[in-house]
Amino acid sequence: MPRPMITAMLLASTATMAAAHSESPIDQLSHFFESANVISGPEIVDCTLSEGAQTTCFSITVSTTVAPKNSTPGPWRPTNISDGPEAGGIWLQDGEVYDVDGAFISKLAEFYGDAEWQLFDPETGEIQYTGTLEACEAAARPDVDPAYQNHCVQCQIAYVADGSAITYVIPLDPVASERPTQTNQTGSGVAFNGVRLDGPAPVNAILGAYTIAPFDDCGGHVNTHVGYHYHAVTDCLDGAADADSGDGHGGQIGIAMDGYPILPHTDASGAAFTDLDSCNGHKDETGAYHYHAGAAGSNQILGCLSAQAGCVLEGHGNTCDASARPPRP
Template sequence: MPLIPSLLRQTDAPYKTLMLSAACGLALSTSAFGHAGAHSVEKAALAAPSEVVDCTLENGEAAQCAKYVVKYLPDSLEIGPFCPATLDDEGGIWNWDGDEVGLYRIDGDFLKMLDAQGYTFFNEAGEVYSFDIRIEGPTEPNECISGSVDTDVEMTVLIPVTPVMAEEPAMLGTVSKIGIGLDGVPIFADAPSVLDTGHMPALDTCGGHVDPGGWYHWHATATDVNALFEKEGVDADCVNVEQDQTAQFGYAFDGFAMYGSREHDGSVPRGLDECGGHVGLTEEGSEPVYHYHASESFPNLPACLVGVVAQENFSTTASNGIGSASAPGGPGGPGPDGAGGPGRPGGPDFDAVAKTLGVDADLLRRTLIEAGGPRADLSEVAGKLGVTVDALQAALPRPGR
């Protein structure tokens, strides 16, 4: 089983156009890429000086990568709110995928709507059920998930300096690794659905939250999220991050730059491929380069990556959560879907475990991660998967196996 995500076939015309442009030399030579470098991430986020190091790409090629060791949270970034305390309070935001699908502010009206659908997040007094995923587990069938930070945690991120096109784009699923913001905050795809776990890992109004390991990360292009709120009619406002629809937000793990939903001149991007990228100008007088744009629906992040990522491109000193030594994926961090896989020390072969249990592998990954990874309550996981605890324990690898 490959370590990269499930791949899409090259049937999309824009992607074929991109590859044709590359073959014809349309600014896709190595000198024309918008490179990540030693000074691409702001100093307020760094736990150690950035540098360019030797690395190996997932396809086995030797390369150079920008190495960023970042803090649990940049010095200058304020976060929250996440879970409201009562039905009278306003929390963060949530992208609901059940009946009446859409992006919502987490408030009394939203939680009452979920209650009518069978998901009860509050008691008779109107107090909202919540738990701190870093230090405890849920006690109710439906709880809002918050997370306290661990100020000692650091993350190490590797971004290829010279992007390399993959043979096919790699699809990004739940909790997939996407990249790193210029502010030094890691970027991940969709958080686990309430429909799968019963619990809601609330995002703040800039589109981020705290991992079980105690560090903050994005689930949206935070520099362009207010435009999305306005478009979708959400009563929310990101005040902690400067908004600019034309600005670069960060770098994807394949090395290509990520921008807001508009071109440098304010126009709407044209010819976007299935991943949300294209070849175009990023500033006046620049050469056309491949780059991603934020979408106008949530989450406003790339749906797939066109380039090859570096091996062991994300790890953390946290004791649990994504990228930790004890989490699925082991010391090298999780696989691109946020979990481990063959060849990643410490991580179970989820496909093999799922086959043994007769369940969906992606559901198994999400359920284990949401339940706390290595600290997961196996009875809870077994219940959600519809299997016995004995069967689950027998299927999962024992430590050191």
């Protein structure tokens, strides 16, 4: 099935459009995730959402030990302050996207107004980085090991344990919520290539240890728990989801954890939408609600979730009770 039909189906919710087309919701979801590294699913399961609603979800389990089929993650950081932008990825600050090239690393003290920044050897220009699994785990956490202050934090997909997976359990039809849910509690959703669309990166904790954890040009990096994941949506996803929904919104890039579709930041002409709510959502001319990914520099793919959220489960299994999830501070 061509992607325009998938986009239209998910804009109107999976179950609603299933009644109008010969393919089942599962068939349509299978087409939508055809570029993902799927281990099992999608399948229909019972689920309990974040505010206790009991409903029907789809469950899909994807591998976190291999790269997405449509892209090669990295590079993240240059090796020397003489390196150009092709040697590194990007960093997000105050709504802007910066190339993490050698010049950027060399000027961090000036950039942040703090002389303690010194990620490189002033004699050789070589940049300090986390080059092993042990270093990655010591630095890629809220309480960064002091030994890795003034380092570029770089983790590789090879560091993720063999057989690791993530299961997404997402409502087929969104269920109304009494209050928006912050995406630092749930993540934003999952892209059509099976990569997690995460909540905001903990930038304050990263910068507080004089570390930089760059994203690649697609807005992604790696940790050993969820593998490769996105904190920003760039044209890597916008370009891959090249079908238009028919109303100028552009092709769908993912599904939010509450079941609503996620579309690119801009419309098909490249213009940003001006009527989005605090969660980055609005209704189209048919009255169907959907989200648009935040600007790449915003460190916010979605501002929040408008409806009740499903579950992200590390590993296999599809038993979802999102109401039992402890709130994050």
